[in-house]
Amino acid sequence: MSSKENKNRGAFFGSTEKELKQFMIGPGEVTIGPDTLTFGNYPFPDSLAYGKATIHSKDIVNICIKSAPPAIRVNNELIFVSAEYKEALINFANHNEIPLSERFEIWDWILQPFLDTEFTEEDKERLYGLLNRYGLDRNTVDRLRTAVKEQMLKYNFDTMLWEWGYFGAFDVLCAMSPKLDPPGFSTFYKEVMEIALRTDV
Secondary structure, three states: OOHHHHHOOOOOOOOOHHHHHHHOOOOOEEEEOOOEEEEEOOOOOOOOOOOOOEEEHHHEEEEEOOOOOOEEEEOOEEEEOOHHHHHHHHHHHHHOOOOEOOOOOHHHHHHHHHOOOOOOHHHHHHHHHHHHOOOOOHHHHHHHHHHHHHHHHHHHHHOOOOOOOOOOHHHHHHHHOOOOOHHHHHHHHHHHHHHHHHHOO
16 A cells, blocks of 8 residues: 555544545436437446446347436446436437336445444344345345445545435445455355345336
8 A cells, every 4th residue: 555545534433535536436427319328437346237238129128217326226236326327317218219117226225334324233134134034134234244344434424425315326336446356256246246136026
């Protein structure tokens, strides 16, 4: 670790300057054509959207406007789009007859202990029950929470984000990307997507 990184650490959980920059990178830009979405500066190398990729409407399974940020599903992957494109995405979906998904965010339930709010034993038990309905037993939930705990705390508090209401799949990917090497992140990325899509409807 460089001396510069050592001098620029998060006040609460010791994030480096590099981590703080990566945490807040955002989903990049998208150019919306009549029947295509072309991505720029997409942050996750394992994604179909990485490297100025163009995705055709015929390949999109659905679009979830309610998620934060909005997400399009292509095959078994969610590709995130900045909320500034929300209205344009709705128009794109309507024009191309793409279903608007009502998918709710299963990662929100997994990541609630890392929000800036009280997390009681009652909350913990309630979420174990909800997650179990989607094939995530206590041991799996505990494993996931342990794996992401340090980075999620950095992501929320060292950035001064102080989020108290919601974290989703995009947040945990941003939080973990500075920590994992490329093979490790690739494995994690696939697991995040598999879990996120368990609630697709």
